[in-house]
Every structure is written in structure tokens, then in C-alpha cells.
Amino acid sequence: MITAIAIDDEPKAVQVIQYHLSKIDTVSLIAHFYNAKNAMAFLKQNPVDLIFLDINMPNMSGLELLNELQIRPQVIFSTAYAEFALDSYNYNAIDYLLKPFEFDRFQIAIHKAEERLASLKQQNEFFFIKDGFKNIKIEFDDILFVKGSGNYLDITTIKKVFSPRMTFAEIVTKLPLSQFVRVHQSYLVNIGSIDKIENNQVYIERYKIPISSRYKDVFFKCLNLS
Numbered sequence: 001m002i003t004a005i006a007i008d009d010e011p012k013a014v015q016v017i018q019y020h021l022s023k024i025d026t027v028s029l030i031a032h033f034y035n036a037k038n039a040m041a042f043l044k045q046n047p048v049d050l051i052f053l054d055i056n057m058p059n060m061s062g063l064e065l066l067n068e069l070q071i072r073p074q075v076i077f078s079t080a081y082a083e084f085a086l087d088s089y090n091y092n093a094i095d096y097l098l099k100p101f102e103f104d105r106f107q108i109a110i111h112k113a114e115e116r117l118a119s120l121k122q123q124n125e126f127f128f129i130k131d132g133f134k135n136i137k138i139e140f141d142d143i144l145f146v147k148g149s150g151n152y153l154d155i156t157t158i159k160k161v162f163s164p165r166m167t168f169a170e171i172v173t174k175l176p177l178s179q180f181v182r183v184h185q186s187y188l189v190n191i192g193s194i195d196k197i198e199n200n201q202v203y204i205e206r207y208k209i210p211i212s213s214r215y216k217d218v219f220f221k222c223l224n225l226s
Contacts, residue, residue, distance in 0.1 A: 001191075002117060002178055003222050006032040007039045007062065008054040013078065013099065017052050020106045026114060030221040036060035040068060046218050047071050049177045050094075050113055055079045055087075066091055071173055074116060076109050117178060127174040129155070129164040136162065140179060144204050146171055146188040156207070181222045184212045191223065 004027050006017045014032045021029050030048065033039035037060055039051075051073050055062040062079075066072060077088050078097040088096045094116055095109035126139040138157060147154040148168040155162045155171075171188065182188050183202055187209050195203045200216070202209040211219060 001222060001224070002027045002050055002113065003048040003181070004029050004050040004052060005039065005042070005048055006052040007034075007036055007057075007065070008032075008052070008078065009034050009057045010054070013054065016100070017078070017106075020103050023103065024107070024110055027110060028221055028224060030218050036062060036065040040065055043069060043071070043073075046182065046215070047172050047177050048073050049117055050074045050076065052076050052078055055084045056081055063087060063091070070169065073177075074113060076113060117176075121176045121178070124174075124176070129162055129166065131162065131164065138162065140176060140190075141192070143175075143180075143190050144193045145190060145202075145207065145209055146175075146180075148186045148188075181219055182215050183219050184210050184215060197223075197225075 006014050006029060008014050011034065014034070018029060018032070021027055027050070031042060033042065036057055053062040053065070053075050055077060056079060062077065066075065075091060075093045076095045076097060077084070077093050078099060078101070080099040082098055085096050094112045097105065097109055126137050128135045128137055138155065142157040142159065144156045144158065147156070151165055151167055152163055153166050153168070153171055155164070168188070175188070179192065180188050180190055189202055189204065189209060193204045195205065197203070197211070200211045202211060
């Protein structure tokens with residue numbers, strides 16, 4: 001499932017995106033915002049795969065938002081101004097939707113997003129962590145969950161637990177966000193490893209992981225449980 005948010009200062013524009021996405025089952029719109037500053041605060045705590053982004057907004061433009069983000073999701077621009085199209089290439093945007101756009105055109109953009117995200121996952125099915133003088137390969141599918149503690153992580157895999165010196169912000173840039181989701185300030189879980197969810201806890205094999213109220217709504221939306 002592709003996780004996404006919409007950012008547009010026009011409520012009707014957000015409603016159009018919500019309506020179009022209601023016909024598509026591969027993308028979960030977990031939040032929407034009418035200004036870029038609120039969206040940026042959300043993204044710092046809840047990285048997503050995809051942003052539907054207006055460009056010309058008051059106080060902070062869509063392009064200014066992208067420049068501020070340390071972790072930059074894939075972007076589909078949606079704007080009423082054709083003159084910004086050239087700028088979109090500088091941000092490697094998936095597509096540029098000129099308002100008003102119909103469902104057929106929107107669907108083309110979604111297909112492009114699916115293809116790019118699938119390609120990125122295939123190219124990066126693993127990453128390396130530093131362990132003393134060794135570099136250890138960890139495959140995404142082997143990870144059950146990640147627990148953060150300051151500048152260190154506990155990466156629990158099906159084989160063993162690794163504890164590299166790495167922050168949450170660093171691990172998020174390495175993992176596919178369509179597969180991993182944050183459920184707590186200190187926990188990131190592999191969606192495919194979840195056995196059940198009960199009493200605000202995620203059960204993965206013998207482990208019980210807390211779900212905090214701060215991340216619960218987004219987590220449930222990612223799983224289409226809300």
C-alpha cells in the first residue's frame with residue numbers, strides 16, 4: 001500500500017483528490033493539509049511514500065516545503081499554474097497535474113507512482129549497517145521491527161537483533177515506507193510481519209509492541225482499518 005498525503009490551500013482541490021483516490025485501492029491518503037507548515041510538522045514524524053502537492057500557497061509554497069524536508073517523498077504536483085511545470089523537473093516529480101484534472105488523467109499519475117515506487121523497492125531490497133569493522137547486510141523482508149533509543153537502534157530480524165549506532169531519521173531513509181510504518185515514538189514495524197493487533201498493541205511473533213495514540217490513526221489508515 002502506498003501511503004500519501006495531500007497539501008493544498010483550496011479545500012475543493014483536496015476533495016477532488018480524495019474522491020479520485022476513493023476509486024483506487026493501492027493508495028491510502030492518511031492525511032491532508034491546507035498549508036505547507038502544518039504538513040511539514042506532520043512529515044517530520046510520519047514519513048510517507050507520496051505527496052500530492054500544490055505549488056502556489058500562502059506563507060510557504062510547495063517548492064519551499066520540499067526544500068525544507070530532509071526526507072523527501074515522491075511528489076505529484078497539482079496546480080492551476082502551467083508555468084511551474086519546468087520547476088517540477090528539478091524535483092524529479094512523478095507527474096504534473098494541471099487543475100482541473102479528471103479521473104483518467106489522475107489515474108495515469110497514480111500508475112507512474114506505482115511503477116516508480118516498485119522500481120525503487122526492487123533496486124533497494126537491502127541495506128548495510130556498521131558493526132565494528134564489519135558492514136552487515138540486512139534485507140528488508142527479514143526485519144520484524146525497529147526500536148529506537150537515542151542515537152542507537154535495535155533492529156530485530158528473523159535471525160537476530162542488531163544494534164547499530166543509527167538514528168530513527170537515518171533508518172527511515174533506508175526503508176521502503178510502503179512496507180514499514182511507525183506505531184510509536186520508538187517503534188517502526190514491518191507491516192508484513194504483523195500477526196495481529198489487539199488492545200493497542202502489535203503482535204509480531206513473540207513480541208508485543210505498543211501503539212501510541214499519536215501514531216494510531218495514521219497506522220490504522222495505512223492498513224485500511226479506519
